[in-house]
Amino acid sequence: MLKTYRFLTTLLILVLLGGFTFRFGHGLDVGDKAKDFRLLSASGKTVSLSTMSDVKGAIIIFTCNHCPFSQAYEDRIIALHKKYAPEGYPVIAINPNDASKVPDDSYENMQKRAQEKSFPFEYLYDESQETAKAYGASRTPHVFLLTKKNNKFYVAYIGGIDNNTDEPENVTKKYVEEAVDELIAGKPVTTSFTKAIGCSIKWKQN
């Protein structure tokens, strides 16, 4: 009887641990409370969600310098910020790549890129990669649209920016714009999750 009890306890612990590990590896889902971060921007500022008091949400985009898919979207990311920052949804770009693997994505090169392209949004360096892991980002670009309710940020959309990376003129679904427009109108987000091809995040070797 005692043995059975021990066995069941062990099993329960294993199941709990397994579940916990799975959650950790998985990151955030739509509807989850967003995790805060405190990261250095290419502008020199330290940025976190908690210090953004006068916003309605944020368009978090994991992106980087080197990835051609990120580059293809640079102008569209700038346009998103210009359109939606005045509405309370600024873009916050986060570069999660290990600069020792991709020197193009170093902090200094982020500063250069931000200046060359006159990024109007904050471009943060996730040097520890903790934020990318906490969110469950896997590729660049990878969007996590957040919306604020009772002073807390929640995930409203996860996925791609739109449905055509290479040919902006042939885009027929602007996933992020449609989602932000719905949030602004107080409506539920119709398409809250999409998948897109992107560069894998270059993780540090353990």
Added chain:
Amino acid sequence: MIIYGQSDEPSPEIIKWDALQSILNTHSDSVYVINFWATWCKPCVAELPSFDSLSVAYRNKPVAVILVSLDFKRQYADKLIPFIQKNNISARVLLLDEPEYDLWINKIDKSWSGAIPATLIFHKPSKYHHFYEEEFTYSSLIQALPPHLKN
């Protein structure tokens, strides 16, 4: 449709989803190793020789190595073709021209986030189906083959 590792075609085909789907729905008893890559993706390019070596080493076995390029269609002539020639890629290369990624990524595998490199290995008769959103070396690639091919 019978597809073996080596192709006599001089240049890669540009395909739409239907063509890739018919490969996924094959009734062939070959093992399919389908790698998703692009010429601009550094870890993809780094692992490509392993896939090419596999296609050469298993050329007399029922193994089909297919390298599905996600390069943009406009880069076909000035990026993809020169890359294949320069690197002497002998495995079959297809350029998948389906820019609305959200429509088909889940059909390759639900666990795929969309990051590349990514590889699907399947063998219909033994219901072997494994998907990897990770990088391979030659030895880890051999390890990922179904048991009946490892000897």
